[in-house]
Amino acid sequence: MSRTYFGTDGIRGTVGQSPITPDFILRLAHAVGRVLKRTEAHPTVLIGKDTRISGYMLESAMESGFNSAGVDVVLLGPVPTPAVAYLTRAQRASLGVVISASHNPYPDNGIKFFSAQGTKLPDAWEIEVEKALEEPPVWADSSALGKARRLDDAAGRYIEFCKSTFPNDLTLKGLKIVVDGAHGAAYQIAPKVFHELGADVFAIGCSPDGLNINCGVGATHPQALIESVKAHGADMGIALDGDADRLQIVDSTGRLFNGDELLFIIAEERRHRVVSRGLQPGPELAGVVGTLMTNMGVELALKARGFEFVRAKVGDRYVLEELEKRGWLLGGEGSGHLIALDRHTTGDGLVSALQILLASVRTGRSLASLLDGVDMFAQTLINVRLKPGQDWKIHEALKAETTAVEAELGKEGRVLVRASGTEPLLRLMVEAKHADVARRCAQRLADALID
Numbered sequence: 001m002s003r004t005y006f007g008t009d010g011i012r013g014t015v016g017q018s019p020i021t022p023d024f025i026l027r028l029a030h031a032v033g034r035v036l037k038r039t040e041a042h043p044t045v046l047i048g049k050d051t052r053i054s055g056y057m058l059e060s061a062m063e064s065g066f067n068s069a070g071v072d073v074v075l076l077g078p079v080p081t082p083a084v085a086y087l088t089r090a091q092r093a094s095l096g097v098v099i100s101a102s103h104n105p106y107p108d109n110g111i112k113f114f115s116a117q118g119t120k121l122p123d124a125w126e127i128e129v130e131k132a133l134e135e136p137p138v139w140a141d142s143s144a145l146g147k148a149r150r151l152d153d154a155a156g157r158y159i160e161f162c163k164s165t166f167p168n169d170l171t172l173k174g175l176k177i178v179v180d181g182a183h184g185a186a187y188q189i190a191p192k193v194f195h196e197l198g199a200d201v202f203a204i205g206c207s208p209d210g211l212n213i214n215c216g217v218g219a220t221h222p223q224a225l226i227e228s229v230k231a232h233g234a235d236m237g238i239a240l241d242g243d244a245d246r247l248q249i250v251d252s253t254g255r256l257f258n259g260d261e262l263l264f265i266i267a268e269e270r271r272h273r274v275v276s277r278g279l280q281p282g283p284e285l286a287g288v289v290g291t292l293m294t295n296m297g298v299e300l301a302l303k304a305r306g307f308e309f310v311r312a313k314v315g316d317r318y319v320l321e322e323l324e325k326r327g328w329l330l331g332g333e334g335s336g337h338l339i340a341l342d343r344h345t346t347g348d349g350l351v352s353a354l355q356i357l358l359a360s361v362r363t364g365r366s367l368a369s370l371l372d373g374v375d376m377f378a379q380t381l382i383n384v385r386l387k388p389g390q391d392w393k394i395h396e397a398l399k400a401e402t403t404a405v406e407a408e409l410g411k412e413g414r415v416l417v418r419a420s421g422t423e424p425l426l427r428l429m430v431e432a433k434h435a436d437v438a439r440r441c442a443q444r445l446a447d448a449l450i451d
Contacts, residue, residue: 005130015107028129029061029064032045032113032129033068035132045071045073048099048185051208052101073148078208081244081346083158096118100243101242102245162350172361175235176202180205180224180239184241241336245347249356253368255367260295261367264371266355268305285329379438381442383426392426395449409430415431416431417445428442
């Protein structure tokens with residue numbers, strides 16, 4: 001069964017347009033509450049949000065929807081998405097809910113859910129919720145209505161969790177770090193985490209007004225971080241996105257490191273730490289999960305160091321599924337969603353940043369030197385708008401050109417053709433050792449599709 005409302009990461013859209021309207025959100029929460037009550041008599045749900053102005057409205061609608069189904073609600077206020085995952089597990093709640101559109105601008109918002117274990121929920125659960133949405137509501141009697149309360153110091157609890165993922169015998173003293181909170185959910189939390197671990201912190205993007213989330217700052221606009229690192233003479237800059245589940249990092253020279261490079265640094269530091277003690281890496285460090293978009297240069301570098309490498313579909317939930325299936329710990333995406341399952345159950349920008357700092361502090365090496373031997377491939381991505389009803393899978397000219405490009409690249413590149421999950425676009429990506437080759441081959445594919 002296909003899903004009507006749920007996408008690759010919950011439900012997302014423009015506020016005021018279906019489905020991100022208060023009446024639908026109330027119905028959604030009521031439907032989720034009814035699904036929860038099929039297996040639990042008195043469920044409790046945690047709700048967190050980012051800093052968008054629409055969060056107040058959607059939070060109220062969601063609270064009412066859950067209460068009307070007889071579900072108790074605990075309000076966390078503005079906290080990162082991974083904080084909701086952590087607190088849901090720590091509080092032994094039935095479900096965690098995040099009101100956020102992640103890296104999107106403020107007119108958008110969305111809803112995503114975490115299980116009682118702090119993990120993303122499977123497609124089957126989302127389908128069950130969509131079926132419940134089609135049923136008429138069943139309002140709980142007044143005596144059975146849910147209640148709502150706020151969790152005291154939700155932010156402080158999460159700060160302590162983040163700090164616990166960094167070794168007690170190490171410190172960030174002596175480091176100057178610029179922290180860019182994207183005017184989002186981590187605006188209060190992120191600077192405190194690094195400051196309390198000893199760093200001198202310079203905060204930017206930490207003054208939300210409800211309308212400026214992700215606006216010119218954060219992981220999607222790293223130029224602000226680059227400029228601030230240079231202006232402050234900082235050792236490193238860390239940029240989060242609006243809900244702080246992903247990051248970008250800049251070194252003292254202003255060089256930007258993407259998620260693929262950061263994933264390699266974390267994996268290699270873990271392996272080196274084990275091997276340096278004369279031990280063999282366990283099965284949990286046997287491999288790393290990337291996505292269809294992970295740079296081929298990182299894949300080859302990981303394999304050269306003894307890791308297996310597997311590509312999942314784009315989306316951190318699919319990376320997580322592969323990790324759980326294989327019993328591995330580390331995975332991520334080039335966008336900066338990184339997962340270390342021995343630290344957290346989901347992608348976490350702050351925890352991931354601490355793992356990168358751990359690698360640098362423990363080895364005394366710069367991030368650039370930690371990437372010695374990693375030769376990144378050039379990537380060219382062209383989006384081609386599909387005509388109404390056009391089936392690109394049976395497009396003979398595209399198939400022929402794809403075969404020809406793959407033969408030309410051989411083992412020194414690859415082709416990825418995939419449809420967008422949100423727009424009528426076909427994404428044509430070519431990787432090659434040389435940028436001009438990647439550009440030329442990608443254009444050949446686009447021309448074949450358009451002609």
